[in-house]
Amino acid sequence: MTELVVFGQDEMKHYLQLFAEAIKLRLRFHLLIEGPPGTAKTLAVNRMIASLKREMDNVPYIRVTGSQDALPSDLIGDLDIGKYRAGEMDILPGPLFRAHGDGIPGIVYADELNRFSEYTLIIFTEIMAEWQVSFPKTPLTKPLRANVIATMNPYDLSGITEVPQHILDRFNARIVVNYPDKETELMIASQHANYYYKKFTSRLKSFFSPLVSTTRAMRKIGVPLGPRIYLSTLDMLALELSSNGFIDHDTVIQHYENAMRSRIGNIEEDKQSEFLSTASIALRGELGERKK
Ligand SMILES: Nc1ncnc2c1ncn2[C@@H]1O[C@H](COP(=O)(O)OP(=O)(O)OP(=O)(O)O)[C@@H](O)[C@H]1O
């Protein structure tokens, strides 16, 4: 099966290419990518890393995902207690050291960077500035030769930290991505269907445009719906076709509403119902129009 490709998002793809080039030239280069959910940040980073790995077989790499509960020691490790008892001071290295490169620098991919607490974020500063880590409350430091690529969604409603300026400062560039145009979104829907359930694509095709248009209309009134809403609706429609053999408009609307519910769960109840009914009216209109 051919791989999923990233349509559009040229600026992000270009900077990711520069990031890969910096690894090859052994240069320090750190990149921050910001954007709303479902703008292919993770997909584009994964594509870049996969292609770098095809070119060079040993690129040390680790992906970590931001969480308020992660302590620095969860990432960098801690004093080796066994050795400490024997009178020696050493570190039991944490997962981040898997990204340490001896020749070329490795890659730390910090997904959802702004979900780390400010306390934990500090460790990224030293890695980026000096390719090393100091262990809190000890005199110990360890080299960690790795470039950092971080992604985050600054529009999330809860559980995020404002990334302090001194950390932002360490990134060579901060790229902002947004939702692509309608043509591109139709390609995203089509690629998804072809990739995961080719056999049903021809029967799902007529729903691409209504689903994409409704999602775009909802965004316009301030509901942050990414491609995942229509992609997971398509998944459910493919499952319907596979298990029941048919779908009608009510089924499409039902699945769309439920896909949407999972995204707006944090908004107050009244607003949720309002958004859901607006979306179902819009989608019904879009579906109706296509019958003409
Ligand atoms: N420009 C695009 N080209 C191709 N596929 C896309 C594009 N944008 C979104 N997609 C589809 O949407 C899915 C979600 O994208 P991805 O997980 O990369 O988003 P993200 O930006 O990392 O979002 P989040 O902030 O929620 O982590 C992708 O797996 C892909 O199927």
Ligand SMILES: [Mg+2]
């Ligand atoms: Mg992501």
